[in-house]
Amino acid sequence: MFVRGAFRNDKPVLVFILMWLRLLPAVASCTSAIFALTDCEMDKRPPVLKVVLKKPFPFLPLEQALITVRQMAANRYLYGVNENGGTATWYISSVPFEELNKAIVENQKNTEKAGRPAFQAVAPQLKESSSWAIATLAAPLAAAATAYLIARRKKSQKKEDK
Amino acid sequence: MRVYRQSVRNRFVHWGIAFSCFGLMATGILQMPVAKRYGLTQVFPSTADFFTTLPWHYAFAILFTFLCVFHLVVHALEGDFDIVPQKGDFSKSVAIIKALLTGGQEPPSGKYLPEQRLAWAAFAAVFALLIITGLLKTLKNLSGIDFPDPVLFWLAQLHNLGMVLAILLFIGHMAAFIFKANRFLLPAMFSGYVDADYAKHRHSLWKEYEK
Numbered sequence: 001m002f003v004r005g006a007f008r009n010d011k012p013v014l015v016f017i018l019m020w021l022r023l024l025p026a027v028a029s030c031t032s033a034i035f036a037l038t039d040c041e042m043d044k045r046p047p048v049l050k051v052v053l054k055k056p057f058p059f060l061p062l063e064q065a066l067i068t069v070r071q072m073a074a075n076r077y078l079y080g081v082n083e084n085g086g087t088a089t090w091y092i093s094s095v096p097f098e099e100l101n102k103a104i105v106e107n108q109k110n111t112e113k114a115g116r117p118a119f120q121a122v123a124p125q126l127k128e129s130s131s132w133a134i135a136t137l138a139a140p141l142a143a144a145a146t147a148y149l150i151a152r153r154k155k156s157q158k159k160e161d162k
Numbered sequence: 163m164r165v166y167r168q169s170v171r172n173r174f175v176h177w178g179i180a181f182s183c184f185g186l187m188a189t190g191i192l193q194m195p196v197a198k199r200y201g202l203t204q205v206f207p208s209t210a211d212f213f214t215t216l217p218w219h220y221a222f223a224i225l226f227t228f229l230c231v232f233h234l235v236v237h238a239l240e241g242d243f244d245i246v247p248q249k250g251d252f253s254k255s256v257a258i259i260k261a262l263l264t265g266g267q268e269p270p271s272g273k274y275l276p277e278q279r280l281a282w283a284a285f286a287a288v289f290a291l292l293i294i295t296g297l298l299k300t301l302k303n304l305s306g307i308d309f310p311d312p313v314l315f316w317l318a319q320l321h322n323l324g325m326v327l328a329i330l331l332f333i334g335h336m337a338a339f340i341f342k343a344n345r346f347l348l349p350a351m352f353s354g355y356v357d358a359d360y361a362k363h364r365h366s367l368w369k370e371y372e373k
Contacts, residue, residue, distance in 0.1 A: 151239035
């Protein structure tokens with residue numbers, strides 16, 4: 001099952017798209033499983049998906065949508081709440097992604113698709129620039145401290161001159 | 163004869179802020195993103211990569227924030243408030259601009275012209291908006307820190323508004339030199355000195371030229 005959140009006019013809304021696990025082979029044939037729905041041409045989409053996509057989407061506030069998604073997930077695996085932050089895209093699966101990833105990687109082996117994104121966990125790229133961010137946050141404090149030291153030095157020099 | 167008007171420190175802060183401000187504008191616009199749309203990626207492929215331009219934006223932000231805060235704090239601690247707007251600056255600015263346009267007599271000024279003080283205040287307000295919203299956006303980029311969606315939305319809007327206002331202020335800053343009389347102030351930001359006759363004539367309340 002695939003659930004996608006979206007935003008409209010600054011109000012978080014949720015778009016429900018259902019996708020049964022049996023469609024996974026079709027999805028996996030697209031360039032990326034995550035972006036399968038947008039990457040696949042309409043005529044290449046599995047028949048069930050075409051029908052589902054034509055249904056009207058319910059719109060919900062983000063918090064309420066998350067509660068609904070948790071209820072829908074029940075005893076299944078839910079991805080996207082802590083992963084893929086900021087995209088408001090959630091995935092419910094009866095099979096852990098780790099297992100799906102293993103199968104996809106195995107299938108891609110020795111083919112031109114080897115190494116393409118599948119279901120593996122990806123480290124957040126923003127973490128790479130964390131040191132820069134911390135330095136930016138520290139800049140005002142460093143500036144105030146430098147200014148204080150310079151002003152104090154100037155003051156003491158003036159006193160000495162007198 | 164020349165009069166010393168801008169210290170090395172002041173000039174360094176001025177040009178440092180100008181340099182980092184342009185760097186922030188360029189790297190900030192690239193994050194919108196526009197590099198691919200306007201073909202910039204054909205020359206510099208990495209300009210379309212958010213995670214490449216972000217550290218550049220941070221680097222310019224470090225310099226910009228440091229110099230802006232340093233400028234405010236050091237002058238406050240030294241008790242140097244020549245550039246801070248004073249009562250009646252607005253009406254005096256109107257009188258000066260009127261005199262520049264009609265060739266009339268300008269009211270006497272101190273080290274800075276009233277419109278220079280007002281321009282400084284406008285830059286200070288816009289830069290404060292950019293720095294505060296920018297630092298909050300930076301904080302949000304750290305792992306484990308998040309703000310509610312409306313807060314993120316308004317931070318982005320105000321940060322973008324700040325950039326537009328900074329561009330408009332820069333245009334106004336440059337437009338000041340349309341008036342020939344103001345061009346005498348230009349050397350101060352390069353060599354530190356201005357013409358003594360000019361200072362005596364236009365900044366008669368600033369007694370520095372007598373030294």
